Amino acid sequence: MKNRHWFLMAASLIVLSLLVTACSSMGSLSDLTGKAEGVAAAAQKANKVRQSFADITEEEEYYIGRAVSALILSKYPVYQNETFTGYVNLLGNAVALYSDRPETYAGYHFLVLDTDEVNAMAAPGGFIFLTKGLIKKCRNEEMLASVLAHEVGHVSAKHGLKSIKKSRLIEAFGILGQEAAKRFAPEELDKLTEIFENVLGDVAESLIERGYDRKYEYEADQLSLHILSSTGYNPYGLLDFLGTLTPDASSGPAQGWFKTHPSAQDRMSRVQKELNSMTQAASTESARTSRFSQYMKLLK
Amino acid sequence: MCIPNRIKFLVFAVLIVFTAVILAETMVVKVQTTNLKKEPKFFADTITVLKMGESVETISLQNGWFNVKTSSGQIGWLHSSALMEKKSGFSVLTSSVSTQASGEEVALAAKGFNKQVEEKYKADNPNIDFTWVDKMLKIKVSTKEIAEFLKKGKLAESGGAR
Numbered sequence: 001m002k003n004r005h006w007f008l009m010a011a012s013l014i015v016l017s018l019l020v021t022a023c024s025s026m027g028s029l030s031d032l033t034g035k036a037e038g039v040a041a042a043a044q045k046a047n048k049v050r051q052s053f054a055d056i057t058e059e060e061e062y063y064i065g066r067a068v069s070a071l072i073l074s075k076y077p078v079y080q081n082e083t084f085t086g087y088v089n090l091l092g093n094a095v096a097l098y099s100d101r102p103e104t105y106a107g108y109h110f111l112v113l114d115t116d117e118v119n120a121m122a123a124p125g126g127f128i129f130l131t132k133g134l135i136k137k138c139r140n141e142e143m144l145a146s147v148l149a150h151e152v153g154h155v156s157a158k159h160g161l162k163s164i165k166k167s168r169l170i171e172a173f174g175i176l177g178q179e180a181a182k183r184f185a186p187e188e189l190d191k192l193t194e195i196f197e198n199v200l201g202d203v204a205e206s207l208i209e210r211g212y213d214r215k216y217e218y219e220a221d222q223l224s225l226h227i228l229s230s231t232g233y234n235p236y237g238l239l240d241f242l243g244t245l246t247p248d249a250s251s252g253p254a255q256g257w258f259k260t261h262p263s264a265q266d267r268m269s270r271v272q273k274e275l276n277s278m279t280q281a282a283s284t285e286s287a288r289t290s291r292f293s294q295y296m297k298l299l300k
Numbered sequence: 301m302c303i304p305n306r307i308k309f310l311v312f313a314v315l316i317v318f319t320a321v322i323l324a325e326t327m328v329v330k331v332q333t334t335n336l337k338k339e340p341k342f343f344a345d346t347i348t349v350l351k352m353g354e355s356v357e358t359i360s361l362q363n364g365w366f367n368v369k370t371s372s373g374q375i376g377w378l379h380s381s382a383l384m385e386k387k388s389g390f391s392v393l394t395s396s397v398s399t400q401a402s403g404e405e406v407a408l409a410a411k412g413f414n415k416q417v418e419e420k421y422k423a424d425n426p427n428i429d430f431t432w433v434d435k436m437l438k439i440k441v442s443t444k445e446i447a448e449f450l451k452k453g454k455l456a457e458s459g460g461a462r
Contacts, residue, residue, distance in 0.1 A: 110436075231455055
């Protein structure tokens with residue numbers, strides 16, 4: 001190696017190192033300043049940076065998810081069959097592992113709701129519910145996996161948190177930014193709990209009453225296809241499932257999934273388009289269909 | 301001026317190591333617990349369990365997995381969904397409104413919507429029952445059980461990306 005080249009390379013490395021050191025020092029300096037300013041100043045800093053749903057911590061998401069789940073469970077009874085619930089949890093956790101967000105604050109948990117209504121809901125943090133009525137629409141494991149992957153997609157993309165009105169978060173972050181004590185003073189706790197209730201209202205309305213924005217449903221379908229494919233399921237399971245969702249005109253006003261989701265036909269055409277662009281899909285294995293049938297015998 | 305190759309090599313090595321050390325970033329565990337894995341996959345052996353708030357130094361990133369060094373010196377792999385950035389020299393320059401949290405911010409965040417708020421909410425709404433939420437959280441599925449489930453269903457290989 002010629003000396004000229006050597007000097008050039010060494011100089012580049014030195015400049016890069018110095019630049020990075022300078023950047024790091026700025027960070028350290030701001031830390032030191034932050035410490036000198038004390039916790040109150042840090043609180044103000046936190047207030048500045050926490051502005052939207054993306055700033056909700058995993059732990060906060062977990063507490064929002066817990067309370068939204070309690071609201072869902074106040075409307076629907078739980079289907080209590082340990083073996084079947086265990087199967088749904090195995091399947092759900094398997095597909096969650098292949099999502100973009102395999103780890104949440106307290107992991108993914110699934111419950112079956114004891115109703116013939118066709119519905120599935122995902123509360124923030126990974127609390128996922130699906131009804132007996134929906135499960136009965138599935139003819140094989142791929143179809144059930146497609147629904148679970150769709151719901152995991154909602155959690156992964158934080159669609160529940162996105163349905164919270166921004167004004168509520170700004171108000172909550174304002175309170176959190178002003179107070180540096182470990183526990184809340186009574187009046188702050190009152191105010192924060194009121195905001196918490198409103199936050200739950202926003203999420204529950206999206207999940208149970210109004211449904212997510214259409215674009216989130218399409219996104220969850222797309223995520224479902226990719227999760228299915230990565231897990232080794234035949235992604236056509238989603239198309240097959242959507243095919244079962246033709247509302248029965250004789251059943252009166254739309255309920256559950258039909259009320260909260262875009263029309264199946266619309267979703268099917270989008271899913272088909274996505275499937276066309278996907279490379280080789282796995283086939284539906286009889287080993288899976290056979291175990292699905294065994295578990296379905298338990299579902300009464 | 302003639303510099304021996306051995307010296308050139310030594311200077312390069314020192315500079316490269318120095319740069320790598322500076323580029324290493326501190327990250328914080330943001331989930332309740334996460335498993336430090338021997339390899340960058342969920343089905344690999346677990347070295348130890350890390351809790352929320354524990355800091356790690358990142359060494360490299362591979363397919364969504366960080367190779368990290370824990371505060372006790374153990375080296376292994378953590379999935380990126382379990383970690384958040386604590387501080388980065390680069391972020392100081394590139395973002396004035398950063399969403400990255402410092403130690404103080406993590407502590408403050410922990411007192412957001414938390415157990416204290418949930419307790420108050422429960423007291424205000426005695427009709428909302430959390431019994432099944434707590435039962436639901438007790439349903440645990442291990443990665444070993446998932447691996448077995450996938451194998452029996454002829455699904456993704458347990459030795460694959462996950």
